[in-house]
Amino acid sequence: MSIQFERITLIGIGLIGSSLAYDIRRLGLAKEIVVSTRSAATLKRAEELKLGDRYLATSAEAVENADLVIVSVPVGASESVAKEIAPHLKAGAIVTDVGSTKASVIQQMQPHMPPHVHFIPGHPLAGTEKSGPDAGFPGLFKGRWCIFTPLPDTDEDALARLRAFWEAVGSRVDVMDPAHHDKVLAIVSHLPHIIAYNIVGTAEDLETVTESEVIKYSASGFRDFTRLAASDPTMWRDICLHNKDAILEMLARFSEDLSSLQRAIRWGEGDKIFDLFSRTRDIRRSIVEAGQDTDAADFGRHALDAKQS
Amino acid sequence: MSIQFERITLIGIGLIGSSLAYDIRRLGLAKEIVVSTRSAATLKRAEELKLGDRYLATSAEAVENADLVIVSVPVGASESVAKEIAPHLKAGAIVTDVGSTKASVIQQMQPHMPPHVHFIPGHPLAGTEKSGPDAGFPGLFKGRWCIFTPLPDTDEDALARLRAFWEAVGSRVDVMDPAHHDKVLAIVSHLPHIIAYNIVGTAEDLETVTESEVIKYSASGFRDFTRLAASDPTMWRDICLHNKDAILEMLARFSEDLSSLQRAIRWGEGDKIFDLFSRTRDIRRSIVEAGQDTDAADFGRHALDAKQS
Numbered sequence: 001m002s003i004q005f006e007r008i009t010l011i012g013i014g015l016i017g018s019s020l021a022y023d024i025r026r027l028g029l030a031k032e033i034v035v036s037t038r039s040a041a042t043l044k045r046a047e048e049l050k051l052g053d054r055y056l057a058t059s060a061e062a063v064e065n066a067d068l069v070i071v072s073v074p075v076g077a078s079e080s081v082a083k084e085i086a087p088h089l090k091a092g093a094i095v096t097d098v099g100s101t102k103a104s105v106i107q108q109m110q111p112h113m114p115p116h117v118h119f120i121p122g123h124p125l126a127g128t129e130k131s132g133p134d135a136g137f138p139g140l141f142k143g144r145w146c147i148f149t150p151l152p153d154t155d156e157d158a159l160a161r162l163r164a165f166w167e168a169v170g171s172r173v174d175v176m177d178p179a180h181h182d183k184v185l186a187i188v189s190h191l192p193h194i195i196a197y198n199i200v201g202t203a204e205d206l207e208t209v210t211e212s213e214v215i216k217y218s219a220s221g222f223r224d225f226t227r228l229a230a231s232d233p234t235m236w237r238d239i240c241l242h243n244k245d246a247i248l249e250m251l252a253r254f255s256e257d258l259s260s261l262q263r264a265i266r267w268g269e270g271d272k273i274f275d276l277f278s279r280t281r282d283i284r285r286s287i288v289e290a291g292q293d294t295d296a297a298d299f300g301r302h303a304l305d306a307k308q309s
Numbered sequence: 310m311s312i313q314f315e316r317i318t319l320i321g322i323g324l325i326g327s328s329l330a331y332d333i334r335r336l337g338l339a340k341e342i343v344v345s346t347r348s349a350a351t352l353k354r355a356e357e358l359k360l361g362d363r364y365l366a367t368s369a370e371a372v373e374n375a376d377l378v379i380v381s382v383p384v385g386a387s388e389s390v391a392k393e394i395a396p397h398l399k400a401g402a403i404v405t406d407v408g409s410t411k412a413s414v415i416q417q418m419q420p421h422m423p424p425h426v427h428f429i430p431g432h433p434l435a436g437t438e439k440s441g442p443d444a445g446f447p448g449l450f451k452g453r454w455c456i457f458t459p460l461p462d463t464d465e466d467a468l469a470r471l472r473a474f475w476e477a478v479g480s481r482v483d484v485m486d487p488a489h490h491d492k493v494l495a496i497v498s499h500l501p502h503i504i505a506y507n508i509v510g511t512a513e514d515l516e517t518v519t520e521s522e523v524i525k526y527s528a529s530g531f532r533d534f535t536r537l538a539a540s541d542p543t544m545w546r547d548i549c550l551h552n553k554d555a556i557l558e559m560l561a562r563f564s565e566d567l568s569s570l571q572r573a574i575r576w577g578e579g580d581k582i583f584d585l586f587s588r589t590r591d592i593r594r595s596i597v598e599a600g601q602d603t604d605a606a607d608f609g610r611h612a613l614d615a616k617q618s
Contacts, residue, residue: 125529128606129593135606145526184518187511189529195504196530198570200589202496202563209493215595217454220434220498221505223602224533230593233586240574240582251571254511255564261507262560265549273549277542280509284438284539286524293532297437297444299608 002028004165009034009066011059011081012073013046014232015127016098018136020070021051023169026138036062046133060088068165071097071109076238079108091116094158098124100185100235102149102178104242110151118158123147123181124171125189131232142170143291149178186246190239191254194247196228197236311337313474314376318343320368320390321381322355323541324436325407327445329379330360332478335447345371355442369397377474380406380418385547388417400425403467407433409494409544411458411487413551419460427467432456432490433480434498440541451479452600458487495555499548500563503556505537506545 008030010017017035024030035052036059037043047055056062063069063085071081078099089095095117099105102121113119126144128135146166150159163173176184203214203222214222240247264272288295317339319326326344333339344361345368346352356364365371372378372394380390387408398404404426408414411430422428435453437444455475459468472482485493512523512531523531549556573581597604 125526130606144528180517184522184526185529187515187518188523188526188531191508191511192530192534194570194574195508195567197586197589198567199500199504199563200592201585202500202559202566204588204592205566206496206562208489209496211592211595213493214497215592215599215601217434217493217497218596218599218601219453220494221501221537222497223596224537225501226589226593226596227602227608228530228533229586229589231586233583233590236586237579237583241577241579244574244577248571248575250511251567251574253515254508255567255571257511257514258504258507258560258564261503261510262557262564265503265553265560266557268550268553270546270550274542274546276510277506277538277540277545279513280506280535280538281542283509283513283520283524284535286520287527287532287535290524290527292524292527293536294610297439299536299610301603301608 003031004161004168005030005067007032007034007066008068008070009036009059009062010052011036011062011069011071011085013037013042013051013133014072015131015135015140016124017070017072018046018049018051018133019126019138019140020072020136020169021046022136022138023141027168029165029168030068034062034066042133049133051133051136059085063088063093065090066093068162069093069095071095071099073099074232074235074238075099075101075105075108075242078105079112082109082112086112086114089114089117092118094118094120094162096120096122096162098122100189100239101243102147102181106149106151106178118155119151120154120159120162121149121151121178122162122166123149123185124166126171129227129230131235139170141166144171145174146171147174147176147181149176149181182243182246183249186243186250190243190247191250193228193231193236194240194251195254196225199225200229312340313470313477314339316341316343316375317377317379318345318368318371318375319361319379319381320345320371320394322346322351322360322442323381324440324444324449325433326379326381327355327358327360327442328435328447328449329381329445329478330355331445331447332450336477338474338477339377343371343375351442358442360442360445368393372397372402374399375402377471378402378404380404380408382408383541383544383547384408384410384414384417384551385543387414388421391418391421395421395423398423398426401427403427403429403471405429405431405471407431409498409548410552411456411490415458415460415487427464428460429463429468429471430458430460430487431471431475432458432494433475435480438536438539440544448479450475453480454483455480456483456485456490458485458490491552491555492558495552495559499552499556500559502537502540502545503549503560504563505534508534509538
């Protein structure tokens with residue numbers, strides 16, 4: 001792989017930022033990696049992990065002379081980062097982000113971007129339930145989608161360069177309208193996480209079933225929800241606040257459907273329940289066929305168990 | 310392992326029945342395994358897989374002279390099986406089941422059991438989203454809980470023999486009151502599955518996001534729900550119909566909590582959202598510590614990916 005950028009600056013060095021750092025280094029995509037984060041402890045940890053070439057507490061200083069700036073912070077922090085870096089960006093620099101909501105990030109960042117930089121909002125659909133620089137690893141983006149939601153007047157050349165970068169780390173790139181991105185993510189990602197957080201809360205509050213029973217018998221289904229619900233609370237609070245409309249729309253539909261299913265259970269409408277429970281199998285099959293999941297039963301946990309014993 | 314029973318009869322040969330067959334054979338727990346199922350195609354498949362020593366379409370004939378009868382059918386079929394086998398059970402035989410709801414199974418089976426047999430309801434908390442005899446595998450029950458909900462006058466010796474059987478296949482055995490079992494399972498298993506089925510239905514019905522988009526971007530959270538929602542629809546319809554009260558109670562609480570979260574999102578109550586999203590992490594940690602799940606990020610999918618490439 002050849003060098004694509006002289007200097008790449010990573011603002012925020014959590015799971016996404018640190019994984020990018022590993023990939024940029026191992027693939028030789030930049031001559032220099034500059035790491036910046038507000039938290040002194042995180043910056044120190046990034047240095048211990050040797051994620052960059054230089055480590056700076058202020059993003060203003062960090063973006064100086066950078067050809068590519070990647071902002072990987074909770075979406076609620078987008079505006080303050082934009083304000084801070086804007087006066088220090090060099091002409092022709094590409095500024096992108098990795099936020100899970102796009103209309104809000106554009107609204108927060110775009111007004112501050114000087115006309116001589118290329119601001120291209122992006123969202124790699126990659127991650128795990130872990131967070132922080134220790135959670136990052138090379139290859140996180142391999143085979144995963146990265147969605148760009150470029151503004152109408154985006155420079156084609158800058159777009160092509162950013163696409164080449166994400167493709168170099170193994171992503172497949174899609175282009176989408178920001179509002180549509182937010183609706184798609186509301187159903188495939190935001191709603192599942194919100195529901196997972198919610199059911200874990202419900203379980204914790206029960207009086208008739210103890211928390212230790214919930215933990216002990218969690219393998220029957222509940223544990224899969226707890227994995228999603230172990231995700232970074234700041235990141236997910238910000239997503240809820242910044243993709244409100246799409247999330248509320250999906251939540252309303254979900255609740256409506258759940259009330260209908262609840263009624264079918266109450267009145268013993270077996271056929272109606274069976275019909276719903278049958279049609280969902282096809283979607284699962286399509287997801288496995290599309291390579292978005294493994295067909296290994298129970299996520300292949302049994303295969304892992306067998307190897308360990 | 311020494312022989313525990315002369316003849317074990319398996320009524321129903323799906324994921325649980327076939328996995329038991331493999332374990333009984335490899336551990337030498339019975340001299341003879343008799344397999345019975347109503348479906349001619351399934352019975353034929355069981356024979357092709359060499360799951361038993363004899364294969365019978367009628368359960369009445371199959372239970373003759375059996376020392377242990379294990380009923381592994383959707384819970385809604387419990388009564389008809391009980392009626393059919395009752396007159397043919399030998400004195401001293403142990404009859405057990407593997408159903409996910411216990412009060413209903415007892416209500417359906419107990420009245421038909423002759424006084425000279427030991428009826429001990431049971432529920433191994435083991436399985437995957439797959440079903441049918443091809444889904445079974447040796448070792449499914451290793452390290453998994455099996456819950457007995459014995460009736461008050463259960464013979465201690467029979468209970469000890471059944472416990473030894475489940476421990477031989479690797480299970481840990483717990484004893485519980487049937488009503489309490491049904492409440493515990495409603496929250497750790499039934500509610501998660503119902504919600505997973507429901508969200509997959511909601512996603513399929515959207516007009517603004519296409520089904521192919523849902524499939525394509527499902528790795529962001531949605532796909533984990535589709536795995537649960539790929540479970541056997543007959544089995545899960547029956548669970549909904551036969552653990553109605555506990556399920557409706559948990560559903561009501563879940564919906565109440567979700568309405569409260571929805572309101573917090575609508576009114577931008579960041580602190581309230583953050584609090585909920587924070588406290589759920591502890592439960593996840595406890596589940597991993599209790600050995601009920603692996604700590605591998607994203608279920609270790611990335612580790613599997615890396616091995617494949």
